[in-house]
Amino acid sequence: MFDIVKEASGLVSHGVSACAGCGLELIIRNVLGVLGEDTTIVIPPGCSALFCGYGPNAGMRVSGLQGNLENTAAYAAGIKAGYAMQGNHHTTVLGFAGDGATVDIGIQSLSGVMERRDKVMYICYDNEAYMNTGIQGSSSSPVGAWTTTTPGGKPTRRKDLLRIAMAHDIPYCASASLANIPDLRKKVQKAKDTDGPSLLHIHCPCPTGWRYHPSKTIEVAKSAVQSGAWLLYEYCDGNITVNTKFKELKPIEVYFSLQGRFKGVNDEGMAEIQQQVKSQYEALLALAGLE
Amino acid sequence: MQRQQEKPTSKLRRFRLYGPCSHVFDASHTGSWRVERPDVAFDKCVKCGICATCCPANVITVDKGSAECVRIMWDYCKGCGICANECPQKAIAMIPERSVK
Ligand SMILES: Cc1ncc(C[n+]2csc(CCOP(=O)(O)OP(=O)(O)O)c2C)c(N)n1
Ligand code: SF4
Ligand SMILES: [Mg+2]
Numbered sequence: 001m002f003d004i005v006k007e008a009s010g011l012v013s014h015g016v017s018a019c020a021g022c023g024l025e026l027i028i029r030n031v032l033g034v035l036g037e038d039t040t041i042v043i044p045p046g047c048s049a050l051f052c053g054y055g056p057n058a059g060m061r062v063s064g065l066q067g068n069l070e071n072t073a074a075y076a077a078g079i080k081a082g083y084a085m086q087g088n089h090h091t092t093v094l095g096f097a098g099d100g101a102t103v104d105i106g107i108q109s110l111s112g113v114m115e116r117r118d119k120v121m122y123i124c125y126d127n128e129a130y131m132n133t134g135i136q137g138s139s140s141s142p143v144g145a146w147t148t149t150t151p152g153g154k155p156t157r158r159k160d161l162l163r164i165a166m167a168h169d170i171p172y173c174a175s176a177s178l179a180n181i182p183d184l185r186k187k188v189q190k191a192k193d194t195d196g197p198s199l200l201h202i203h204c205p206c207p208t209g210w211r212y213h214p215s216k217t218i219e220v221a222k223s224a225v226q227s228g229a230w231l232l233y234e235y236c237d238g239n240i241t242v243n244t245k246f247k248e249l250k251p252i253e254v255y256f257s258l259q260g261r262f263k264g265v266n267d268e269g270m271a272e273i274q275q276q277v278k279s280q281y282e283a284l285l286a287l288a289g290l291e
Numbered sequence: 292m293q294r295q296q297e298k299p300t301s302k303l304r305r306f307r308l309y310g311p312c313s314h315v316f317d318a319s320h321t322g323s324w325r326v327e328r329p330d331v332a333f334d335k336c337v338k339c340g341i342c343a344t345c346c347p348a349n350v351i352t353v354d355k356g357s358a359e360c361v362r363i364m365w366d367y368c369k370g371c372g373i374c375a376n377e378c379p380q381k382a383i384a385m386i387p388e389r390s391v392k
Binding site for chain 2: 001002003004005006008009010012013014015016017018020021022023025026029052053054055056057058059061181207213214215216217218219
């Protein structure tokens with residue numbers, strides 16, 4: 001299908017113009033590493049579109065389509081239905097979209113897929129803002145975060161994508177992070193094997209938008225998990241499994257201080273956010289029946 | 292802007308497809324972005340492979356059998372420094388690209 005000009009050891013080209021240290025690049029390599037060649041990927045505009053390539057040049061060696069910001073999930077469902085008509089029941093159809101393309105602009109089409117029980121896999125890599133167009137705040141940007149549209153720090157809390165998915169009672173959804181790559185790969189495999197819609201919400205540190213040195217991507221991802229800013233759990237056939245449990249969460253201040261985007265948060269704000277993070281973690285444990 | 296292709300993407304008649312369609316699997320020379328480069332102290336390396344699994348560009352190979360056990364594809368390494376930051380042995384240092392060593 002492809003004219004190979006430069007070989008690569010995986011399905012993704014080595015020279016892709018994502019920023020140095022981009023978490024997304026590591027995520028997409030691992031995702032396609034698990035899913036393999038028999039995949040069709042639907043990508044909306046956003047930083048992930050860098051992997052679609054430019055002009056005739058492709059950045060990935062799998063079939064795919066670059067769609068619109070509003071309808072990644074709908075495209076994926078249509079392609080899956082087309083494959084089924086052709087008698088192809090094996091190809092994984094993956095929607096791979098950013099947070100803006102998922103929790104804001106594409107939420108209706110994703111909701112439709114979840115309601116119709118289309119056998120589509122959907123991944124939201126969450127870099128917590130509209131990065132590709134210049135760091136505008138999204139409804140996944142965390143409270144307190146600087147973005148170009150929230151110059152004084154975002155005043156409101158983020159939308160909880162997984163709770164929205166759980167409200168649709170889909171067979172499998174989970175959060176994942178670069179803090180634990182083997183766990184991420186395991187979840188990609190599970191999502192692939194799910195009979196029905198599956199959703200992964202992957203935390204995606206972005207040095208450009210979060211204002212930290214590119215070398216700290218994994219460190220920031222780990223700190224988010226340890227502080228409870230990013231909770232790792234799975235929802236499988238109605239049961240919640242919490243993947244990382246803590247006796248005590250690390251202070252959110254540690255996570256914030258690694259990044260420039262939280263510089264504007266004062267002591268009072270910090271205490272308030274700390275309280276929110278703690279109660280979110282406790283609410284998750286309660287939801288999982290662990291308390 | 293993408294232009295309409297003049298040649299079909301595939302020579303197979305069943306799949307003859309006219310663009311705009313990316314069909315050339317290529318790689319940009321992202322190594323030219325580098326301002327710092329990872330410098331590996333091979334004697335400190337315990338060959339755990341963490342640098343390779345953490346590399347976003349997937350350009351690191353850890354070869355257990357070789358004395359120069361960490362190999363990097365310089366054409367594509369962007370010099371982000373994640374490998375140096377994650378190495379548990381602190382065996383990788385980031386040095387300015389133009390320095391002589
Ligand atoms: C309907 C519509 N509105 C706006 C845009 C412009 N646009 C292109 S990419 C992008 C950012 C997408 O953000 P996100 O989905 O979070 O991905 P990221 O760039 O952060 O990876 C925007 C707003 C568009 N393509 N379509
Ligand atoms: S802006 Fe952020 S998400 Fe986009 S390519 Fe750069 S580091 Fe990656
Ligand atoms: Mg985003």
